[in-house]
Structure formats: structure tokens, C-alpha cells
Amino acid sequence: MKFTPKIIISLAITFFVSASLAYAIVPSTSGGLVSPRAETLTEKKTAGFGQFTDEPKTEACPLNGKLYSKSEKTLWEARRPILAMIENDIHARPQSGLASADIVYEAVAEGGITRFMGVFYCGAQADTAKVAPVRSARIYFVNIAAEYNNPIYMHVGGGNCSADAASGQCTSNKKAFALEELVKLGWRKAGGNDFDTIGDIGIPVMKRDYQRLGAGVEIATEHTYVGYLSYAWREAEKRGFNNLMPNGKTWLSGVKLWKSGTSDIVGQPAQNIKYDFWANYQDFTVDWKYDPTIKEYQRNQGSVAHLDLETSKQITVPNIVVQFAKEEGPLDEHKHMFYTVIGEGTGMYFSGGQGIQIKWKKTAQTARTIYTDLNGKEITFSPGAIWISILPIGNKVVYN
Known part of the structure; x- marks a missing residue:
């Protein structure tokens, strides 16, 4: 067959229409339909963790004193930290991101299984920084997070009333009400600094990656949520949660720094x-x-x-x-x-x-x-x- 210009144009139109229809009926791995751009944003070419390697390390991180480059300082000074809940189930190991945390808190979540809360500020300014698997909040971690002057708090759900469908009565002890406490703090609201996938946060800030441990490695759904820090900081900026507080003072001025x-x-x-x-x-x-x-x-x-x-x-x-x-x-x-x-x-x-x-x-x-x-x-x-x-x-x- 001779491919005339008219035939080539016709084939091209058919291809794009078919692709559009396929996208419209096939859900993303996150469980819902999202724009193709949102799915591919995290796959872009990046400078990576080595992007500041050749720069002199002259700037002390205010949270722990470690030295970083001026480029990294410029980035963290325009932001506030992300505190992310990261699980430690044996089937979810190894985790992503703990090595770039400035501070890590560790305690039992339930059943003897520990959980981490990483404080990501100075050490996570690389554009590839991500944390995983992101899991649910616990009230004692929230109580610690509250000392960081309204940070970005990243998690997937958390301890709450868990009302019984039949009686309407709470099945959780009030001492475990983490989500309710986030509401009291003023974080958990539309456009707030509580970044939760069962709230108003989704792709590209967080999405499921069933191959996060490698192709062919089967992992349960609860171990698949990945948080992308660069997108989280962009979303925080859109919501007004940058380095400035409503009173015009810097985020850092409201934190008691350790020596x-x-x-x-x-x-x-x-x-x-x-x-x-x-x-x-x-x-x-x-x-x-x-x-x-x-x-x-x-x-x-x-x-x-x-x-x-x-x-x-x-x-x-x-x-x-x-x-x-x-x-x-x-x-x-x-x-x-x-x-x-x-x-x-x-x-x-x-x-x-x-x-x-x-x-x-x-x-x-x-x-x-x-x-x-x-x-x-x-x-x-x-x-x-x-x-x-x-x-x-x-x-x-x-x-x-």
C-alpha cells in the first residue's frame, strides 16, 4: 500500500482517539482516574541525589548542624520541613528516604511493630527525594510533630474513632484519636498542612508503587504508598505553607533549635x-x-x-x-x-x-x-x- 499524506493523517487520528479511549476506561494504579500528566510527572529526568555533590559544604543545617551546600540552604530556607510516617513491617523493608532525614523518631505502632517519623528538611533537598512506605498516623507522633511549628505532616490515615457501622459507637480508645487531634491542631482541613491520602492529597505528591522493591517482588497494597518530597513542597507552596508564617515571621523563628x-x-x-x-x-x-x-x-x-x-x-x-x-x-x-x-x-x-x-x-x-x-x-x-x-x-x- 502506498502511504499518501491523507492516509498518514487518518492513521494518526485513529491512534490518538484509540489512546484517549483506552485511558478513559483503564484506572491508574492509584485506584482512580487521573490525568496522564500527573502519572508521568514523577518519571521525568532529574538531577538526582548527586546534583549538589561538587559544591562546597559550608552551610549548617539548623536542625542538626550537618553541613550542606549553599544551593541546598537556599532551598530549605524557602520551605518548612515534611514530617513523614514510614512503616517498618518486615515485608516493607527496605524503606526509602530514612538516610536523608535530619531527625528520625521511632516507636511501636501496634503489635510490637515499630514505625518511624522522619523529619525531612536539609538533607532531602535533592529533586529525587522520596519516602516509603508511607503509613498511618499515631497520636504520640502527632504530639511530637506539633513541636515543629506547623510542619507538613505526611501520612496515610491514622488512629481515629472508627465508628461501628451498626451502633455508631467508636471502636477505638480516645487516647488513640490521631486524626481528631490533627483537626484540633488546625492542620486537618481542606488546603491544610495535613498531607493525607484519605484527605485531599493524591498524585503526584503520593501514589502507589507496587514495584517499589523491584520488578517481580510481590508486596501487599498497604506497603506501596510512596511520598515524593519535591512535589509535596510544591503543593505546600501552593497552599501557603512555605517558610513564612501568617504573621510574617519565618517558620524557623518559631522552633526551639537544639544545640x-x-x-x-x-x-x-x-x-x-x-x-x-x-x-x-x-x-x-x-x-x-x-x-x-x-x-x-x-x-x-x-x-x-x-x-x-x-x-x-x-x-x-x-x-x-x-x-x-x-x-x-x-x-x-x-x-x-x-x-x-x-x-x-x-x-x-x-x-x-x-x-x-x-x-x-x-x-x-x-x-x-x-x-x-x-x-x-x-x-x-x-x-x-x-x-x-x-x-x-x-x-x-x-x-x-
């Missing part, structure tokens, strides 16, 4: 640290090993190296805090837990191969948690990531 610098602790040798959240839950046993060449602790959990999926490297941090808190639960049929993180208590601080006993105090929901030595002097953190594990009072921490 960072040369750590001057003199304690007991702590080259190796080990602890459990719950007894007989070995998959969640944590042990840290100090590497003097990089002056950071290497994290292991369940007796294997804890890797970040995006870097394929073991997670390392120079600062470890163990915070002992009162544990209550399971509170209800959903196995919700509650940890008292508003108040005061004791803990341990590890850095530079040394460990000391500490105290912690948080006077109100929006007040900053302050860590001090036993004499009341505020801890000076070594520059770099800070990992905070919240353990039940009475748990043992073994170190040597």
Missing part, C-alpha cells in the same frame, strides 16, 4: 548498643555499631544491616537518643498504643563511642522536647542526623 557542635560528653564506652522495643520481637531488635573512621553508628535491625532502598547503603548516624516513656496498650481491638511524650523522663544519649544517662522534658504539646544531662545541662549534639528511639520505661539498653 549542635563538638560533643563534649564523657561517659561510658559505647561502641556497641543493643535494645528491644518489645521482648521476643527479634525482627525489631536494634543494634548499633560504632565506626570510628566515619565517627557514626551503623544501624542494624533484626540482626541485619538496615539499608535505605534509594542509596543501597547502611543507615548511619552520629547521634542516638533512647527516650524512655510510659507505655499504655493495647488500648482497643485495633491494638492501638499510647506513649506519654508530653511530660518528662529519662533516657540515654550516645555519640562518639560514648554513652551517658540523660533527662528529657516536654512541657506542652507544641513545646520542644529538651534533652539534658543529669546536671540539667542541655545536650550538644554532634553535627549530623539524630535518631530517637522511644522505648517503654524499664526496657534495658545494653552497651559496651
Whole structure:
């Protein structure tokens, strides 16, 4: 057949019409119809994590003192942090993004399974930064998030009333009402800073990726939500949640910053640290090993190296805090837990191969948690990531 200009134009029209019809009837992997542009935005060519590698690291992160480039500082100064809930089920490992968090909080979510809340600000300014798997909120994490001066809070659902369909009565204990607490804070509303997929957040900020662990690796639906931080910051900007508060002051001016610098602790040798959240839950046993060449602790959990999926490297941090808190639960049929993180208590601080006993105090929901030595002097953190594990009072921490 000879392809005349008229035939070529006809074939082209047929192709585009067919493609449009196919798109109209086939749902996206997120479970609903979205624009093709929204689906492909996250697949664009990017500069990646190495985009600032060659720039001098001269600018200290206000959250932990680690040095970054001027380009990264320019980006974080125009934004406020994203606090993302990341799960730790053994079938969801390895996670994405924990290695780029400035601060990580860790506590049991339910059934002895721990969950993380990463604070992403300075270390996540690469345009490929993403976090996964994003999971549900817990009230004690919300109480900690509240000390970050109205950050972007990223999650997928959370503890709530869970009313019984027949009786209308709540099936959850009131102490577990995380979503209701987000409403009280003023975060959970249309166009708010509560970024939840069962609220008003979707693609491209968050979407499901059933192949996040690789082609051919089957994972359950609950382990598939990925948060794309660059798109989250763009959405936050659209909603008015940038570096400025309604009163014109900067976001950072409303946060009590921890001290960072040369750590001057003199304690007991702590080259190796080990602890459990719950007894007989070995998959969640944590042990840290100090590497003097990089002056950071290497994290292991369940007796294997804890890797970040995006870097394929073991997670390392120079600062470890163990915070002992009162544990209550399971509170209800959903196995919700509650940890008292508003108040005061004791803990341990590890850095530079040394460990000391500490105290912690948080006077109100929006007040900053302050860590001090036993004499009341505020801890000076070594520059770099800070990992905070919240353990039940009475748990043992073994170190040597």
C-alpha cells in the first residue's frame, strides 16, 4: 500500500482517539482516574541525589548542624520541613528516604511493630527525594510533630474513632484519636498542612508503587504508598505553607533549635548498643555499631544491616537518643498504643563511642522536647542526623 499524506493523517487520528479511549476506561494504579500528566510527572529526568555533590559544604543545617551546600540552604530556607510516617513491617523493608532525614523518631505502632517519623528538611533537598512506605498516623507522633511549628505532616490515615457501622459507637480508645487531634491542631482541613491520602492529597505528591522493591517482588497494597518530597513542597507552596508564617515571621523563628557542635560528653564506652522495643520481637531488635573512621553508628535491625532502598547503603548516624516513656496498650481491638511524650523522663544519649544517662522534658504539646544531662545541662549534639528511639520505661539498653 502506498502511504499518501491523507492516509498518514487518518492513521494518526485513529491512534490518538484509540489512546484517549483506552485511558478513559483503564484506572491508574492509584485506584482512580487521573490525568496522564500527573502519572508521568514523577518519571521525568532529574538531577538526582548527586546534583549538589561538587559544591562546597559550608552551610549548617539548623536542625542538626550537618553541613550542606549553599544551593541546598537556599532551598530549605524557602520551605518548612515534611514530617513523614514510614512503616517498618518486615515485608516493607527496605524503606526509602530514612538516610536523608535530619531527625528520625521511632516507636511501636501496634503489635510490637515499630514505625518511624522522619523529619525531612536539609538533607532531602535533592529533586529525587522520596519516602516509603508511607503509613498511618499515631497520636504520640502527632504530639511530637506539633513541636515543629506547623510542619507538613505526611501520612496515610491514622488512629481515629472508627465508628461501628451498626451502633455508631467508636471502636477505638480516645487516647488513640490521631486524626481528631490533627483537626484540633488546625492542620486537618481542606488546603491544610495535613498531607493525607484519605484527605485531599493524591498524585503526584503520593501514589502507589507496587514495584517499589523491584520488578517481580510481590508486596501487599498497604506497603506501596510512596511520598515524593519535591512535589509535596510544591503543593505546600501552593497552599501557603512555605517558610513564612501568617504573621510574617519565618517558620524557623518559631522552633526551639537544639544545640549542635563538638560533643563534649564523657561517659561510658559505647561502641556497641543493643535494645528491644518489645521482648521476643527479634525482627525489631536494634543494634548499633560504632565506626570510628566515619565517627557514626551503623544501624542494624533484626540482626541485619538496615539499608535505605534509594542509596543501597547502611543507615548511619552520629547521634542516638533512647527516650524512655510510659507505655499504655493495647488500648482497643485495633491494638492501638499510647506513649506519654508530653511530660518528662529519662533516657540515654550516645555519640562518639560514648554513652551517658540523660533527662528529657516536654512541657506542652507544641513545646520542644529538651534533652539534658543529669546536671540539667542541655545536650550538644554532634553535627549530623539524630535518631530517637522511644522505648517503654524499664526496657534495658545494653552497651559496651
